[in-house]
Amino acid sequence: MYYKSLFPDLPKIPESNIHHFIFGRPDQQEWPDYTLFVNVATGQRRSFREFVERVRDGATALGADVTQGGLGFRPENGELVGILSENCLDYIALVHSLLVITVPFALFSSYSTPYEFKHTNSLAQATTIFASPSLLPLALTSGLPADRIYILEGKCDGYTSYDKLVSSARKSALMASQGTIIHATLGMMVHFMETAKVQQPPVRDIPDGLPVYFNVLPFYHTYGLYMTSFFGFLKPSTTAILPKWDIDFFFDSIPKYRVTMLGLVPSLVHQLVHHPRFKTADLSSVKSILSGAAHLPPQLAAQLCARFPDVEGINEGYGMSEFTAVAMKPLPGMLNGRAKNKPGSVGILASGVEARIVRPDGSLAGPNEAGELLVRGGTAVLGYKGNAKATRETFVDGWVRTGDQMRIDEDGVLFFEDRTKASLRRDTLKISGMQVSPVEIENLLLAQPDKLIIDVSVAGVSGGRTSDERVPRAWIVLSPASAALDEKEIVTRLDAWVRERLSPYKWLRGGIGCVESIPKTPTGKVLRRELVDEYEREVKAKARL
Numbered sequence: 001m002y003y004k005s006l007f008p009d010l011p012k013i014p015e016s017n018i019h020h021f022i023f024g025r026p027d028q029q030e031w032p033d034y035t036l037f038v039n040v041a042t043g044q045r046r047s048f049r050e051f052v053e054r055v056r057d058g059a060t061a062l063g064a065d066v067t068q069g070g071l072g073f074r075p076e077n078g079e080l081v082g083i084l085s086e087n088c089l090d091y092i093a094l095v096h097s098l099l100v101i102t103v104p105f106a107l108f109s110s111y112s113t114p115y116e117f118k119h120t121n122s123l124a125q126a127t128t129i130f131a132s133p134s135l136l137p138l139a140l141t142s143g144l145p146a147d148r149i150y151i152l153e154g155k156c157d158g159y160t161s162y163d164k165l166v167s168s169a170r171k172s173a174l175m176a177s178q179g180t181i182i183h184a185t186l187g188m189m190v191h192f193m194e195t196a197k198v199q200q201p202p203v204r205d206i207p208d209g210l211p212v213y214f215n216v217l218p219f220y221h222t223y224g225l226y227m228t229s230f231f232g233f234l235k236p237s238t239t240a241i242l243p244k245w246d247i248d249f250f251f252d253s254i255p256k257y258r259v260t261m262l263g264l265v266p267s268l269v270h271q272l273v274h275h276p277r278f279k280t281a282d283l284s285s286v287k288s289i290l291s292g293a294a295h296l297p298p299q300l301a302a303q304l305c306a307r308f309p310d311v312e313g314i315n316e317g318y319g320m321s322e323f324t325a326v327a328m329k330p331l332p333g334m335l336n337g338r339a340k341n342k343p344g345s346v347g348i349l350a351s352g353v354e355a356r357i358v359r360p361d362g363s364l365a366g367p368n369e370a371g372e373l374l375v376r377g378g379t380a381v382l383g384y385k386g387n388a389k390a391t392r393e394t395f396v397d398g399w400v401r402t403g404d405q406m407r408i409d410e411d412g413v414l415f416f417e418d419r420t421k422a423s424l425r426r427d428t429l430k431i432s433g434m435q436v437s438p439v440e441i442e443n444l445l446l447a448q449p450d451k452l453i454i455d456v457s458v459a460g461v462s463g464g465r466t467s468d469e470r471v472p473r474a475w476i477v478l479s480p481a482s483a484a485l486d487e488k489e490i491v492t493r494l495d496a497w498v499r500e501r502l503s504p505y506k507w508l509r510g511g512i513g514c515v516e517s518i519p520k521t522p523t524g525k526v527l528r529r530e531l532v533d534e535y536e537r538e539v540k541a542k543a544r545l
Contacts, residue, residue, distance in 0.1 A: 001364055003408055006335050007351035010378065019100045022233045023052055034210055035238045037089050040253040041246075046089050048236070054090075054166055058097035061165035069168055073103045073128075082126030082142070083220070084108040084117070084135050086243040088153040090162050091219050092229050094130055107220035110244065111522050114141055123386045130162060197334070212285075214259040216242040216250060216268065221523045222321045223292050227263055245522065247275055255282040262286055265293040265524035266300065273303040274454050283308060292317045293523045295416050297443050298344060318346035318414065323400050324379040325350045327414050340411045348412050353377040356399070357408055365407075370417045373406040374399040405437075429460045429470055431505045438528075441472055441498065441506060448497045452482040452490050457518045459528040461510040461535055473510025475531050477517055487514050510535075 036048040046054075064070025073079045081098055083105060085091055098105045106124035108117060110132070121142055130152040131139035136159070139149050151161040213232060217224030232239050240257045242249060245268070253259065264272075269291065272278050289304065291314050301314045318327040329347035330339035339348055349355055355375045357365040365371035376399045383391035394401050405417035417437060429436040438458035445456045455477040460470030474494070482490050491512045499507055513535070519527040 001356065001366060003349060003355045003357075003412060005349035005351050005353050006339055006412055007349070010352040018230070019055070019096050022230065023055075031236050034236055036232075037092070037239050037241055038257065039089055039241050039243065040214075040249060040257065041243050044089060051093060054093045055096040055100065057166045057169040058093055058162065059100035061169035062097055062103070063101035064169070071128075071165070073098075073101060075102050075104065079103050079127050080125060081105040082108055082121065082124060082129040082139075083131075083152065084110065084112075084129055084139050085132035085152045085219075086110045086134070087215070087219050087224075087241050088132065088243060089241065090153040094152060094162055095219075095225070095229050107225065109220050109522070110135060110218060112138065114138065117141065123384075125386070211237045211260045212240055212257055213237055213261045213263065214240045214242070214250075214253065214257075215263055216245060217263060217265065217293075218244075218522055221293070222319070222324060223263070223265070223523065226324060227290075247271060248277075251275075251277045251281040254285060258285045260285055261288045261290065263290045263292075266291065266296045267520045267524035267526075269296065269300055269304050270455060273300065273307075278307060284310075286311065288315060290315045290317065292319065293525070295439060297446060299443070299446055313341075316346060318416070320400075320402060322381050322394065323375055323377070323402070326353055326355075326373075326375050326402070338411075340413050342409075342411075342413050342415075344415060345413045346406075346416050347414060349414070352379070355408070355414075357406060367410050368407050370405050370407040373402045373404050373414075375402060376400060429472060431464065431469060431471065436472060436506050438472065441474065441502070441508070444498060444501060445474060445476070445494060448494060450481065450493060451479055452485070452494065453477060454479045455518050457526050457528055457531060458508075459532050461532055462539065463510055471509040472506065473532075473535065474508050474512045475515045475518060476512060478514060490514075 031048065033047050033049045035045050036051050037046045038044070060070065062071050062073045064072070066072040073081070081094075081103060083091065083094060095105065106120075106126055108120055108124075112120065117138055118141065126142065126144070128148045128150070129139045129142055129144060130150045132152050133154045133156045136149070136151070136156055140146070142149075146158070149159065150165075151159045153162065155161060213227070215224060215228045217227075219225050219228060228239055228241070238257075240253060240259060242253070250272075286308055287310050289308065289311055291301070296314065296316060301316075305311055305313060313329075316329050317325055319325040326349065327347040328350050329341050329345070332341065341347070353375055354377060355373060357369065357371040357373055359365050359369075359371045374396075380395070380400050383395055394403075407415050407417060409415070417439075429438070438460075441458045442456050445453060445458075453476045456474055458472050458474045461473045463471045476490075476494070478487075478490065485493075491514075494512055495508060515531075519530045521527065
């Protein structure tokens with residue numbers, strides 16, 4: 001069975017540059033100038049008009065010929081600009097400058113180790129890099145000559161900055177060309193229009209009367225990039241920017257800037273609800289919360305919501321780097337009541353998205369039957385640069401394989417079950433011919449009534465009936481409530497809890513281990529592979545003794 005979004009189709013518009021689509025709309029001419037961005041670490045502010053002017057001057061400096069004082073970037077010359085920086089105001093300006101002149105760019109993780117950066121850049125093959133001063137030493141390991149490396153925000157002796165390029169363009173009054181990307185922004189516009197039909201904009205107790213979105217996510221991640229660089233320009237709003245995650249800055253900034261909307265990922269939610277300041281900080285200005293990038297366990301969402309009386313529920317979205325937004329949670333009454341917001345769901349298909357659920361043999365699954373979710377629509381990327389094999393495996397006959405186990409019910413509502421691509425994250429296990437979901441076991445352990453743990457990850461380890469069968473093992477982070485018990489008693493209670501509630505093939509035959517923390521990426525993805533590899537090394541070491 002094929003599924004189509006309940007939302008209206010995307011508006012038909014002429015093919016155009018995303019920058020001009022966002023900033024060339026007639027309604028913007030009536031907007032008063034306002035604070036668009038504020039860096040909460042430095043207090044630096046930039047108005048909407050200042051930002052637009054800076055982007056266009058930056059595009060001029062990047063695209064103008066070298067003989068005219070520009071850098072001469074041209075897409076036809078094979079240019080690809082790498083951005084290696086913490087979040088900052090000029091990060092977003094540079095992204096839009098590159099979009100204007102249609103030069104592609106690669107966003108490198110500001111948390112990269114030298115090994116990770118080398119691997120990522122070997123795929124991206126950046127011809128120029130803009131780096132923050134603190135990451136300049138890492139950028140210099142790229143092998144690029146020094147004159148192909150620039151400073152994004154700030155100063156560094158011997159290197160040209162984006163700010164200097166902008167200043168040069170303003171003095172020279174040069175001209176530049178234009179560029180592309182739109183469908184995801186159109187989809188969000190449709191969502192905003194449907195939201196306006198069922199929800200009146202609230203009166204905000206803040207100086208400008210504008211919503212203040214707090215972006216604490218790295219810009220190199222799709223979630224942080226789109227929310228800040230594209231969706232934030234659809235209507236007047238201020239975005240407060242945190243250069244890199246700092247939980248004390250987070251709590252301090254909410255009352256200081258009267259933040260009205262938070263964008264979070266599950267790992268940050270987990271940190272917040274278990275931090276001492278969560279119960280005492282002034283969070284009264286927050287009216288809505290978004291969560292994405294990973295599955296948010298229901299009990300963790302409930303813990304977060306309990307602290308925000310004005311927030312009815314967490315607005316979760318489901319998407320992926322290869323496709324941006326796939327599904328969104330609707331508001332009550334949206335689409336004349338046809339759009340249902342059901343507990344535990346990830347929402348309904350976003351505008352312009354089609355989907356199908358397939359069984360392992362490739363046949364179509366029925367309503368409420370779990371299988372791999374495949375999607376198609378205008379927001380799909382072209383593929384993976386430099387990896388033809390992965391592109392062929394993920395982009396099949398116009399469809400994008402998400403690698404996620406989903407089911408879609410009779411109302412078109414999507415429910416996340418688990419990961420499908422075990423080869424990528426070793427998530428879904430197959431034991432005695434049966435599928436085992438680590439997420440199911442994790443949620444059960446977190447729901448244990450004695451509240452013995454505050455975090456958990458489950459993955460497959462060696463120890464099955466055959467050499468290739470893997471059995472579930474749990475890694476747990478103990479809670480303060482467990483302090484009166486020794487680890488052996490805690491493990492015994494948790495193991496008994498699982499055995500009482502799950503079928504034998506789901507039992508934790510790989511054991512339960514206590515750890516200080518669960519390793520995760522900055523955007524909240526659990527690094528199960530690290531836990532598994534460490535465990536396997538320990539098992540082999542013991543076997544040699």
